[in-house]
Structure formats: structure tokens, C-alpha cells
């Protein structure tokens with residue numbers, strides 16, 4: 591954990607910050623003093639994120655300390671540059687200039703590549719890759735215009751980016767693009783005082799995963815135990831652990847770190863056992879069945 595107050599006076603914008611891992615990161619930034627803007631499509635998600643942040647901040651505050659405005663939600667589809675700019679405007683007018691951006695919003699559903707429609711491909715690639723670019727560009731534009739520094743961007747990626755992701759070709763391809771963007775923008779924007787890093791969550795199950803991903807997990811009634819046994823570390827990740835990594839990467843303690851993608855997965859992406867299980871084709875893995 592970073593020292594208390596590490597983010598005092600800092601406004602952090604987190605896309606998809608109202609659910610799952612985005613919400614967990616929002617809470618950890620706010621615990622350290624940040625004001626947090628939550629940007630996504632669904633106001634109900636914003637409300638959940640704002641409530642979680644406010645609760646965490648209230649619990650951490652010394653008794654009797656007056657409440658401060660810590661979080662707001664703003665509606666935007668990250669695929670649309672005008673909506674992105676309007677959401678930055680809304681967050682900045684409520685909380686002050688954004689100097690930290692977490693590109694966390696994502697879309698994903700399991701599908702065989704041969705069965706993926708052009709529209710399904712575009713939906714995922716546009717949310718994950720184009721959305722991360724549009725938000726990064728917006729932060730950079732504002733940051734440079736006001737002569738501010740330092741700034742930090744954190745791109746949430748996935749291990750599929752370097753291993754490939756059978757059954758998720760759209761997401762794997764988009765996340766690989768995000769990793770290339772992390773490295774590219776790190777160099778282009780270092781002179782502007784903006785660091786750009788990536789963070790890969792391993793397996794972090796939570797209640798907000800979309801139905802298509804939950805359905806795969808729910809096939810196994812003992813899924814939690816199975817998940818844990820499948821990880822070299824013997825357990826899955828806890829969302830607040832991702833928040834700890836995110837707050838470090840965007841903080842001055844990582845001030846000389848840029849263009850790096852940190853993997854937080856208990857060693858899972860490196861797993862290549864001496865005795866490998868037989869291959870089950872992905873088409874068979876996705877077919878409805880009982881385990």
C-alpha cells in the first residue's frame with residue numbers, strides 16, 4: 591500500500607469504473623485521496639461505483655472530518671470521440687483537471703472465430719482498442735494545452751494479448767493492439783510528462799461479469815475451487831490487489847516507469863506444465879454441456 595494521501599488533489603478518470611475491477615481500482619485510488627470520475631454507458635453502474643467509493647472514503651476518514659466530493663459518474667460510450675470529450679468536461683467541471691486516466695472499459699464474449707460476425711468483431715475492437723486510444727488522446731490534448739505535468743495513463747490489458755485467446759479472437763487482438771499502443775504512446779508522450787503503462791489482470795472473478803462469461807463459469811458448481819486449483823499460485827486474484835498495482839503504477843513512486851505492462855496473475859500466463867493435459871478443441875469447450 592502507498593502512503594495515505596498519495597493521491598490528495600489528484601483527479602483520476604476510470605472508464606468502466608462502476609463495475610467489477612474498475613470499481614475496485616476506483617476505491618483504492620479514492621482511499622489514497624484521489625477524486626474519481628467514473629465514465630461508462632450506464633448511470634446505474636456509475637451510482638454503484640460512486641457509492642462504493644464514498645463508503646470506502648467514509649470508513650477511512652477520521653471521525654468528524656467533513657465529507658468531501660470524491661466521485662462522479664459521466665455517461666459516454668468510449669467508441670465516440672465527442673462523448674469522450676463531453677465526459678472529460680463533466681468530470682473536470684465537478685472534480686478538477688484529470689491527470690490520471692485508467693483505460694479499463696472492455697467488451698468481451700466467448701465466440702468461435704469462424705462464427706464471429708463483422709459487427710461483433712467491431713464492437714469489441716472498438717470498445718477495447720479505439721476506446722482506449724480516444725480517451726488517451728483526450729487526456730493528452732488537455733494535459734498539454736494546460737501545460738500540466740505529470741500525467742499517467744494505465745491501460746488494462748489481458749494475457750490473451752501475448753498468448754492469443756482461442757474463443758476470444760476479438761478481445762485477444764484488441765488487447766494486443768492496446769499493448770502496442772502502451773509502448774508507442776510511452777515514447778511519444780514521455781517528453782510531455784505523461785507516463786503510459788499497462789496492467790494485466792489474471793483471473794479475477796466477480797459478480798459483474800457479463801452473462802455470457804458467467805454462464806461458462808457456472809457450468810461447474812464447484813467453479814471457485816476449480817479456478818483456484820488451475821492457478822500456479824493456488825488462488826485467483828482479489829480485485830483490491832489490482833487496485834494496489836494500479837495505484838502504484840500511476841503514482842510518483844513509479845515516476846521513471848513507462849511503456850511497461852505488469853502482469854498480476856499468480857504466474858498463470860507462464861504456466862507450461864511438464865505433463866500437459868490433452869487438447870480439447872475450443873469448439874468443444876464452448877459447446878453447451880455438463881462438465
Ligand SMILES: CCC/C=C/C(=O)SCCNC(=O)CCNC(=O)[C@H](O)C(C)(C)COP(=O)([O-])OP(=O)([O-])OC[C@H]1O[C@@H](n2cnc3c(N)ncnc32)[C@H](O)[C@@H]1OP(=O)([O-])[O-]
Pocket residue numbers: 696697698699700701707708709710711713714748761793794799800802803
Ligand atoms: C474471466 C475472463 C476474462 C475476462 C475478460 C474481460 O474482458 S471481461 C469484460 C467483459 N465485459 C463486457 O463485455 C461488458 C460490456 N459488454 C457488452 O456490452 C456487450 O458484450 C457487447 C460487446 C456486445 C456490447 O456491444 P454493443 O453495445 O455494440 O451491442 P450490440 O448488442 O449492438 O452488439 C454488437 C455486435 O456484437 C454481437 N454480439 C453481441 N453479443 C454477442 C455474443 N454473445 N455472441 C456473438 N455475438 C455477439 C451482436 O450480434 C452485434 O453484431 P452484429 O449483429 O451487428 O453483427
Ligand SMILES: NC(=O)C1=CN([C@@H]2O[C@H](COP(=O)(O)OP(=O)(O)OC[C@H]3O[C@@H](n4cnc5c(N)ncnc54)[C@H](OP(=O)(O)O)[C@@H]3O)[C@@H](O)[C@H]2O)C=CC1
Pocket residue numbers: 605606607608609610611612629630631632633635636666667668669693694695696697698717721746747748749790791792793794795796798799800
Ligand atoms: N475479470 C477478469 O478476470 C479479467 C478482466 N480483464 C480486464 O479487466 C478490465 C475490467 O474487466 P471487468 O471488471 O472484469 O469487467 P466488467 O464487465 O465488470 O467491466 C467492463 C466495464 O466496461 C464498461 N464498458 C463496456 N463497454 C463500454 C463502452 N462502449 N463505453 C464505455 N464503457 C463501456 C462497462 O460499463 P457500462 O456497461 O456502464 O458501459 C463496465 O463497467 C477489462 O479491461 C477486462 O478486459 C482482463 C483479464 C481478466
